[in-house]
Amino acid sequence: MIKTExxxxxxxxxxxxxxxxxxxxxxxxxxxxxxxxxxxxxSGKTTLLNIIGTLDRPxxxxxxxxxxxxxxxxxxxxxxxxxxxxxxxxxxxxxxxNLSSWENVSYPLVPLGISARNRYETAKTLLEKMGxxxxxxxxxxxxxxxxxxxxxxxxALVNRPGIIIADEPTSNVDEETGEHxxxxxxxxKDNGATxxxxxxxxxxxxxxxxxxxxxxxxxx
Amino acid sequence: xxxxxxxxxxxxxxxxxxxxxxxxxxISEGIRRQSMASVEAGGDLYLTFDEFxxxxxxxxxxxDEVKKIYGVTKVIPRIIGRGYVQNKLAVIVGIxxxxxxxxxxxxxxxxxxxxxxxxxGIDLARHFKLQPGDQFSMRCQQxxxxxxxxxxxxxxxxxxxxxxxxxxxxxxxxxxxxxxxxDFQIYSLxxxxxxxxSDLYGIFQNEPYRVQDKLMVELYFKKGFMLKEGIxxxxxxxxxxxxxxxxxxxxxxxxxxxxxxxxxxxxTGWHTLEVLxxxxxxxxxxxxxxxxxxxxxSITWVKYFNGVCIAQFFVAEAGMLPAFMLPSQFLPLPFFLxxxxxxxxxxxxxxxxxxxxxxxxxxxxxxx
Ligand SMILES: Nc1ncnc2c1ncn2[C@@H]1O[C@H](COP(=O)(O)OP(=O)(O)OP(=O)(O)O)[C@@H](O)[C@H]1O
Ligand SMILES: [Mg+2]
Numbered sequence: 001m002i003k004t005e006x007x008x009x010x011x012x013x014x015x016x017x018x019x020x021x022x023x024x025x026x027x028x029x030x031x032x033x034x035x036x037x038x039x040x041x042x043s044g045k046t047t048l049l050n051i052i053g054t055l056d057r058p059x060x061x062x063x064x065x066x067x068x069x070x071x072x073x074x075x076x077x078x079x080x081x082x083x084x085x086x087x088x089x090x091x092x093x094x095x096x097x098n099l100s101s102w103e104n105v106s107y108p109l110v111p112l113g114i115s116a117r118n119r120y121e122t123a124k125t126l127l128e129k130m131g132x133x134x135x136x137x138x139x140x141x142x143x144x145x146x147x148x149x150x151x152x153x154x155x156a157l158v159n160r161p162g163i164i165i166a167d168e169p170t171s172n173v174d175e176e177t178g179e180h181x182x183x184x185x186x187x188x189k190d191n192g193a194t195x196x197x198x199x200x201x202x203x204x205x206x207x208x209x210x211x212x213x214x215x216x217x218x219x220x
Numbered sequence: 221x222x223x224x225x226x227x228x229x230x231x232x233x234x235x236x237x238x239x240x241x242x243x244x245x246x247i248s249e250g251i252r253r254q255s256m257a258s259v260e261a262g263g264d265l266y267l268t269f270d271e272f273x274x275x276x277x278x279x280x281x282x283x284d285e286v287k288k289i290y291g292v293t294k295v296i297p298r299i300i301g302r303g304y305v306q307n308k309l310a311v312i313v314g315i316x317x318x319x320x321x322x323x324x325x326x327x328x329x330x331x332x333x334x335x336x337x338x339x340x341g342i343d344l345a346r347h348f349k350l351q352p353g354d355q356f357s358m359r360c361q362q363x364x365x366x367x368x369x370x371x372x373x374x375x376x377x378x379x380x381x382x383x384x385x386x387x388x389x390x391x392x393x394x395x396x397x398x399x400x401x402x403d404f405q406i407y408s409l410x411x412x413x414x415x416x417x418s419d420l421y422g423i424f425q426n427e428p429y430r431v432q433d434k435l436m437v438e439l440y441f442k443k444g445f446m447l448k449e450g451i452x453x454x455x456x457x458x459x460x461x462x463x464x465x466x467x468x469x470x471x472x473x474x475x476x477x478x479x480x481x482x483x484x485x486x487x488t489g490w491h492t493l494e495v496l497x498x499x500x501x502x503x504x505x506x507x508x509x510x511x512x513x514x515x516x517x518s519i520t521w522v523k524y525f526n527g528v529c530i531a532q533f534f535v536a537e538a539g540m541l542p543a544f545m546l547p548s549q550f551l552p553l554p555f556f557l558x559x560x561x562x563x564x565x566x567x568x569x570x571x572x573x574x575x576x577x578x579x580x581x582x583x584x585x586x587x588x
Contacts, residue, residue: 055487056583075492075579083489094484094586097477098223107485111494159489 001031001194002052002163007061009047009217021047023217025061029196034189034207037198039214045198046091046167048214052196053088053165054078065163083108087161091168091198093152095140101127102136105154126154131180146173153181157188164188166197170204182207223477227506229470234510234562235517237463240456240530243518245554247527247534248449250547254376255441259434261321261375263296263405265413266437267420270430277400282423286404289419291412297401299391304359310344311382312358314391321374324385328352329370332386339370343381361394377547445534452533464565471503471569478570479577483585492578499574500567507563515555522548 009022022044029035037045050056052063054070062071070081082088095104105126106119114122127136130150140148149172156164166185170178178201186207189195197204205211212219267286268275280297287295299314317331329352332339340350345368350356354368366386373380392398408416417431432440485495521527527546577585 050583055586056581079486079489079491082487083491086489088487090487090586094480094487096481096484108488108490110498111490155488 001066002029002196003027003064004052005062005064007048007051007063008059009044009051009056010059020217022051022058025217025219027212027219029194029210031194032189032192033209034186034195035197036204036208036211037196037214038200038202038204038211041200043214044217045214047217049165049167049196049198053086053163054082055088083112083159085162087156087159087164089149089153089156089164089166089169091171093140093145093148095148095151095155097140100137100139101132101143101151101154104140104151105158108155108158122158123154126157127151129184130154131177146177149173150177150181153184161193163194163196166195166199168199169197170199170201178203223474226470226474227502230467230506230566231510231513233463233467233470234507234566235514237460237467238511238514238558238562239517239521240459241518242515242550242554242558243521243527243530243548244449244452244456244533246518246522246548246550247531247546248445248452249549249551251378251534252442252445253549254378254547255445256438257323258321258376258379259438259441261323262434262437263294264408264434265406265416266432267404267406268402268430268432270428275403275430277397277402278404278429280399280401283401283404285423286406286420289416289423291409291416292406293409294407296405296407297388298403298405299388299395299397300402301391301395303394305348305356305384306359308344308347309382310384312391312394313383313385314388314394315385316388320385323375324372324379325374326370327373329368332369335387335390336365336367337369338366338384338386338390339372340368340384341380341382342371342373343377344384345371347381358394364394366390448534452530455533467562467565468569471566475573478574479585480587482574482577483580483582483587486578487582487586492575495578496571496574499570503566503570504563507559507566510562511555511559514558515550519550522546 005026007022007025008020011019011021013019025048037048039045047056051058054063054065054073058071062069064070065081065085070078073081096107099107102120102123105123106114109119109122124133124136127133127150130153132147132150132154135143135147135151138147140151143151149169153166153169156166164185169181169185173181182203185195185197189207197208214220267278269278270276283295283297286292296315296319298319299312301312301314302309303312304310317333320331326339327342329339340348345351348356350368350371352368352370355365356368357363357365372385374383386394388401392400406416413433420429420431482495486492521530527548531546
């Protein structure tokens with residue numbers, strides 16, 4: 001259900017020499033599988049997941065989601081796809097600084113016209129599940145890195161996405177919380193979601209159905 | 221309103237620009253209305269003599285002849301002069317009691333009846349601490365004592381702050397000019413002004429007289445105000461020219477922060493239009509807030525602080541007059557204009573950049 005064909009992403013740096021972050025990646029991921037991307041730092045995991053998650057456009061190649069070539073999607077169609085199908089957990093969390101935890105988590109629901117009361121309840125349930133029931137009103141700067149990461153995870157789940165893309169979801173948390181997050185992702189997979197994880201964390205190989213090893217922007 | 225500092229700064233800029241504007245418009249509108257009302261209440265024609273192109277006194281001997289002209293319903297001779305009471309210039313109007321303008325009414329005491337009696341504008345009286353029953357003298361004729369019989373108020377607050385009324389004869393004595401009036405106010409039947417004018421020509425023949433009709437007086441007034449408004453506008457424009465970039469810069473504040481925020485919103489499924497809607501709504505609130513506060517401040521400024529620092533642009537005598545109620549009129553149009561103006565500015569400062577951030581791939585916008 002997710003397919004990439006000849007995916008490339010290159011950046012032209014200041015020295016005008018070309019950096020290839022992703023090179024000719026062709027892969028296919030079946031629905032309801034748990035996929036792990038591993039590889040050294042700088043190998044292109046984040047870049048690849050961003051492109052698959054429609055947050056970035058490839059320099060060449062195509063991405064298919066549910067048989068649709070999303071590389072050709074309009075801005076509106078992409079927003080719709082992200083709203084309905086994709087939940088993204090960012091390596092850098094990307095929380096909105098002036099909003100509290102529950103507001104951050106429920107922010108994607110604002111344009112859907114859901115009442116503040118319902119949004120609050122939804123966010124509360126998710127944050128409690130992430131062990132942050134007592135941090136609902138805290139803003140990101142009042143939270144530790146691991147707590148922010150969990151808020152970001154809760155936000156990614158708020159639209160009940162069929163595809164969850166997690167970029168280093170356990171890089172900032174202790175062993176125990178990491179285990180919690182892994183089992184949560186496993187549980188989501190068991191409930192029908194497709195999970196894509198980029199990680200250095202070897203413990204993800206246990207729940208994984210497929211492990212892609214990345215090196216120099218290529219799947220090897 | 222997530223960006224409090226930014227919102228506050230933009231609001232302050234809007235307020236700083238709009239408050240003097242709203243206050244000035246209200247004052248000039250108030251004054252315009254008052255003077256128009258005064259002109260409206262006056263005669264249809266004003267007759268004076270002319271020397272060196274200026275209005276000069278007209279001999280009373282023509283009074284009867286003018287009265288007899290067909291179409292003339294009433295002729296009121298007046299003496300209008302200025303004189304010092306203590307250290308302030310007051311405008312002295314000598315007019316017979318029955319000819320007093322209708323808008324003038326006694327608020328305490330009674331109208332003047334006998335020689336030496338005057339009624340004083342209520343604000344002027346407050347300034348001099350005069351009460352009915354008090355006596356005072358004018359600097360130009362210290363020997364003559366005037367009795368205050370009453371205090372009056374009038375539609376026009378400038379009147380009650382600068383005028384005192386006395387009988388025609390007293391005024392003639394005070395200024396030492398017998399047998400002349402500073403002008404005749406002529407009331408006429410509608411549509412007879414041109415015939416009256418030609419009859420006046422017949423009467424005066426070789427005398428240097430001057431007739432002004434109501435329209436001319438009105439025009440003259442308007443011209444005066446437009447000039448004063450012009451001076452104010454010029455100063456205001458300078459302030460304005462400095463204020464606009466300030467608003468634009470302030471609305472652009474935290475642009476990178478907002479760009480990042482928009483990237484996050486887009487990444488989590490917001491549509492570009494929804495993002496722009498939210499931003500526009502915020503600008504709308506900021507503009508409305510700014511314009512409303514500016515309106516309240518300008519009302520306070522004009523009504524409670526009597527337009528300190530701004531009134532002198534519009535009332536030439538403001539410095540010379542005792543404190544008086546500054547006329548003002550707040551109309552909805554200037555307010556709506558200000559609101560739309562600030563909306564326009566804040567929008568210009570934010571919509572384009574937001575649209576740019578919103579249509580880029582989210583990854584590019586999210587990066588700081
Ligand atoms: N905006 C950019 N401009 C230029 N080069 C970039 C940009 N983003 C990424 N790169 C380059 O692309 C390569 C891949 O980066 P990417 O972030 O995908 O690696 P990664 O596998 O996620 O690394 P890590 O494990 O450290 O997160 C890196 O060499 C990086 O320097
Ligand atoms: Mg990465």
